[in-house]
Amino acid sequence: xxxxxxxxxxxxxxxxxxxxxxxxxxxxxxxxxxxxxxxxxxxxxxxxxxxxxxxxxxxxxxxxxxxxxxxxxxxxxxxxxxxxxxxxxxxxxxxxxxxxxxxxxxxxxxxxxxxxxxxxxxxxxxxxxxxxxxxxxxxxxxxxxxxxxxxxxxxxxxxxxxxxxxxxxxxxxxxxxxxxxxxxxxxxxxxxxxxxxxxxxxxxxxxxxxxxxxxxxxxxxxxxxxxxxxxxxxxxxxxxxxxxxxxxxxxxxxxxxxxxxxxxxxxxxxxxxxxxxxxxxxxxxxxxxxxxxxxxxxxxxxxxxxxxxxxxxxxxxxxxxxxxxxxxxx
Amino acid sequence: xxxxxxxxxxxxxxxxxxxxxxxxxxxxxxxxxxxxxxxxxxxxxxxxxxxxxxxxxxxxxxxxxxxxxxxxxxxxxxxxxxxxxxxxxxxxxxxxxxxxxxxxxxxxxxxxxxxxxxxxxxxxxxxxxxxxxxxxxxxxxxxxxxxxxxxxxxxxxxxxxxxxxxxxxxxxxxxxxxxxxxxxxxxxxxxxxxxxxxxxxxxxxxxxxxxxxxxxxxxxxxxxxxxxxxxxxxxxxxxxxxxxxxxxxxxxxxxxxxxxxxxxxxxxxxxxxxxxxxxxxxxxxxxxxxxxxxxxxxxxxxxxxxxxxxxxxxxxxxxxxxxxxxxxxx
Numbered sequence: 001x002x003x004x005x006x007x008x009x010x011x012x013x014x015x016x017x018x019x020x021x022x023x024x025x026x027x028x029x030x031x032x033x034x035x036x037x038x039x040x041x042x043x044x045x046x047x048x049x050x051x052x053x054x055x056x057x058x059x060x061x062x063x064x065x066x067x068x069x070x071x072x073x074x075x076x077x078x079x080x081x082x083x084x085x086x087x088x089x090x091x092x093x094x095x096x097x098x099x100x101x102x103x104x105x106x107x108x109x110x111x112x113x114x115x116x117x118x119x120x121x122x123x124x125x126x127x128x129x130x131x132x133x134x135x136x137x138x139x140x141x142x143x144x145x146x147x148x149x150x151x152x153x154x155x156x157x158x159x160x161x162x163x164x165x166x167x168x169x170x171x172x173x174x175x176x177x178x179x180x181x182x183x184x185x186x187x188x189x190x191x192x193x194x195x196x197x198x199x200x201x202x203x204x205x206x207x208x209x210x211x212x213x214x215x216x217x218x219x220x221x222x223x224x225x226x227x228x229x230x231x232x233x234x235x236x237x238x239x240x241x242x243x244x245x246x247x248x249x250x251x252x253x254x255x256x257x258x259x260x261x262x263x264x265x266x267x268x269x270x271x272x273x274x275x276x277x278x279x280x281x282x283x284x285x286x287x288x289x290x291x292x293x294x295x296x297x298x299x300x301x302x303x304x305x306x307x308x309x310x311x312x313x314x315x316x317x318x319x320x321x322x323x324x325x326x327x328x329x330x
Numbered sequence: 331x332x333x334x335x336x337x338x339x340x341x342x343x344x345x346x347x348x349x350x351x352x353x354x355x356x357x358x359x360x361x362x363x364x365x366x367x368x369x370x371x372x373x374x375x376x377x378x379x380x381x382x383x384x385x386x387x388x389x390x391x392x393x394x395x396x397x398x399x400x401x402x403x404x405x406x407x408x409x410x411x412x413x414x415x416x417x418x419x420x421x422x423x424x425x426x427x428x429x430x431x432x433x434x435x436x437x438x439x440x441x442x443x444x445x446x447x448x449x450x451x452x453x454x455x456x457x458x459x460x461x462x463x464x465x466x467x468x469x470x471x472x473x474x475x476x477x478x479x480x481x482x483x484x485x486x487x488x489x490x491x492x493x494x495x496x497x498x499x500x501x502x503x504x505x506x507x508x509x510x511x512x513x514x515x516x517x518x519x520x521x522x523x524x525x526x527x528x529x530x531x532x533x534x535x536x537x538x539x540x541x542x543x544x545x546x547x548x549x550x551x552x553x554x555x556x557x558x559x560x561x562x563x564x565x566x567x568x569x570x571x572x573x574x575x576x577x578x579x580x581x582x583x584x585x586x587x588x589x590x591x592x593x594x595x596x597x598x599x600x601x602x603x604x605x606x607x608x609x610x611x612x613x614x615x616x617x618x619x620x621x622x623x624x625x626x627x628x629x630x631x632x633x634x635x636x637x638x639x640x641x642x643x644x645x646x647x648x649x650x651x652x653x654x655x656x657x658x659x660x
Contacts, residue, residue: 021401064391066391086518
């Protein structure tokens with residue numbers, strides 16, 4: 001299968017983990033194992049990734065440095081495509097045969113300058129801070145913060161992705177067997193100006209939506225959204241939460257899920273799987289192979305197939321589960 | 331002709347210019363005009379670029395931000411490949427026909443872990459600072475500084491480039507008419523570990539040497555090193571300085587030129603043009619077409635052709651010169 005695999009920001013850097021180079025490299029090394037398994041299983045994969053924690057850190061660093069170095073979000077996004085793409089390419093390359101070809105491609109994604117998202121920032125980036133820090137930073141830098149969990153996080157506009165500028169090059173490489181890493185952080189948001197030229201804008205595109213667009217345009221068979229939760233759950237966080245095993249795109253309602261995190265994944269999965277013969281799946285990074293086999297995670301298929309649940313969700317002890325053996329909830 | 335065009339850090343950001351996004355974009359826009367002229371003239375170009383000022387700034391920003399975000403130079407180099415590559419791709423794309431394909435490729439370059447450069451840092455990065463700042467930063471962060479001009483600049487190891495890891499992908503794209511931007515900042519330096527895996531190292535490869543290697547491996551006809559000086563000069567800075575118009579690689583001695591700036595360019599040009607039928611040229615960004623025609627800059631050809639000089643170097647008033655009309659010294 002041709003699969004677009006999206007690595008969630010949370011799969012690359014878990015909440016609360018320090019954003020050191022070592023931590024990020026370790027996490028990427030872990031993710032690379034799953035990616036290598038997909039390739040070894042004969043799949044043609046295109047890899048995308050989030051950049052929320054990283055782009056937030058770079059913005060903070062830039063603000064703390066010399067005043068002329070405060071770069072806008074399109075430049076920072078480009079920086080994260082370089083940095084995260086490099087780590088993925090290097091760690092995945094270390095696991096693949098010597099003759100495997102990998103390419104990390106800088107990716108620009110066109111958005112509409114009149115997208116209402118520019119007036120309503122919703123995409124959380126960077127670390128969670130306390131209320132006082134959020135208020136100070138709002139006053140001092142004009143950044144917008146929104147409550148998340150126990151604290152506050154900076155939010156930025158997240159316009160809808162419309163076109164992937166480097167699509168022809170990506171397709172050319174994929175056709176020739178190159179493993180392509182692209183659309184990192186959802187791609188660098190650009191708009192078309194009156195004279196037809198492109199210019200970057202201050203936003204961060206949702207990487208799941210961009211990945212869905214990429215999968216559609218590349219004629220992929222599957223969209224695989226990997227994160228740090230087992231599956232899409234109905235009633236997430238409640239004692240009677242139930243994990244969805246399989247559901248038809250037509251009966252899946254993205255409004256039932258958290259706007260900041262699971263919502264965009266569900267929406268991207270629903271959109272992509274809405275077309276016949278295509279599947280989208282959401283689940284844990286380590287379960288990539290099991291998810292495709294329907295043994296873990298949540299699979300969204302085309303049509304109005306009613307929802308089926310996994311056995312009641314149960315907290316697993318470490319070591320209870322390995323990929324392909326999804327354990328009690330499988 | 332197939333030409334590897336290297337944009338000097340100084341051509342992208344002149345000494346003393348503020349490192350704002352706007353300034354960098356304006357400079358890149360200016361450089362893109364020269365690149366577009368080369369493409370319009372029918373040449374197949376591969377673009378590389380320096381990152382000295384930018385990687386120095388990112389290191390400073392990282393040091394000023396949260397302590398866990400102090401990333402090593404390989405990650406920072408990858409960030410600059412993303413950021414600068416993005417600006418070049420976008421601005422060049424705005425000048426090319428709609429059906430032109432451009433790709434910015436993350437590039438890793440293998441170096442030898444035992445390269446003596448690791449014990450003798452020489453590559454200047456970042457801004458020029460005063461002696462007190464240099465001393466403080468050395469004590470506080472362990473960075474090394476070396477005198478440059480009226481001040482001091484941080485210096486880092488600059489090992490010799492041995493292999494370009496993404497070479498096959500670059501060649502594939504070039505063969506198919508894609509304008510490739512790669513090996514930014516000389517490429518991300520990586521070494522092979524005992525188990526055969528790759529890992530990044532703290533260094534910044536000289537982009538002229540990396541560009542020469544790339545040109546050689548791609549079978550390019552020409553290596554064009556663009557910067558902010560008219561030509562290679564004998565007696566640079568002296569009243570009787572003379573600009574070299576043309577010289578054989580075998581009679582060119584890199585030791586005659588400044589180690590930090592012109593030396594590496596002359597060495598890269600001499601190495602590449604040392605093989606029969608290939609040319610290397612050094613000159614001003616705006617003169618790209620004129621340089622290739624032998625009407626501006628310095629051309630290095632194979633063999634022992636004796637040096638020929640341009641008319642005595644004369645300071646030009648702004649507006650005296652336009653590309654293709656190299657003026658008094660042409």
